[in-house]
Amino acid sequence: MKAMIVREFGAPEVFELAEIPTPEAKPGEVLVRIEATSVNTVDMMIRQLGPELPLSPPAPAVLGMDFAGTIVALGEGVTTFAIGDEVYGCAGGLADLQGALAEYMPADARLIAHKPSNLSMREAAALPLVGITAYEGLLRTGISAGQRVLVHGGSGGVGHVAVQLARHFGADVYATGGGEKQLALIEKLGAKSINYKTETVADYVAKHTGGAGFDVVFDSVGGANLTHSFEAAALNGxxxxxxxxxxxxxxxxxxxxxxxxxxxxxxxxxxxxxxxxHGQILTEIAKIVEAGNLMPVLDEQRFTLTEAGKAHARLSSGQGMGKVVIDI
Known part of the structure; x- marks a missing residue:
């Protein structure tokens, strides 16, 4: 099969097209014909840092975590899927797990779910990593209807999904962004936008919560921004x-x-x-998507398998809006 591999780690140009053996589905796995994959920040970190990052696979490696595709073979013991099923998941591209930048990929059947019926393969491939992250984070906060929720980075990969999921759970949602396009997307997704470049935390806490703070803060920016999350949170938040x-x-x-x-x-x-x-969360996310309460935002630029390096460069440029997707 054709695959984009990295023989050494570094800049986006390290990807090269190669012919490698088509894998087989081991017990508990399915073999998926990949239709699309999306690029996440962690994919770029692995490509760039390699062995410096404990979760990186050894070279030569096939990267790519998220995917959507069609099952073409079942490993021993797999009963929850059938050949021909359209599925999506985040199941490789790190450690000893082959990634999705290839025509075929083996995937642990526990890590995947049936693709939302109303999404294209490209749209479905954009969801797994960011969807699971946002869903898990919000559930761990005990989110409930009527709460005031602040999402830092509301137009980003994880953030734009967290905004929609928080609204699905019945929360009153606010989100930070740093430019006109970002703020417009946040508003389009149904949240109240906050320009973190022009408003201080104290300003928007006073404006939107009367100084009480937000019940839940979902921080997809992190790092030093966590101090802003602490400042923005309500007592016992x-x-x-x-x-x-x-x-x-x-x-x-x-x-x-x-x-x-x-x-x-x-x-x-x-x-x-x-x-x-993860399979259970993806199944729940599919229901939310099919109910019309969640839609991934895709970057306007399209890429093919041989343009994996360009897709990585697009994400790292900061110029994209929404998930960068690669058609296989």
């Missing part, structure tokens, strides 16, 4: 962070009685721990 790799003074969190939930959705793939939860 809940914070979910997807980017918590930072040294931080927790004093504010202590005096406000905050709960911090760190979401690292790659754990099931990396450690073969709780993988069935």
């Amino acid at each position: 809940q914070i979910a962070s997807t980017v918590a790799m930072v040294e931080l003074d927790l004093s504010v969190a202590h005096f406000k009685g905050l709960s911090l939930h760190v979401v690292f959705m790659l754990i099931p793939m990396l450690h073969n721990h709780g993988r069935a939860a």
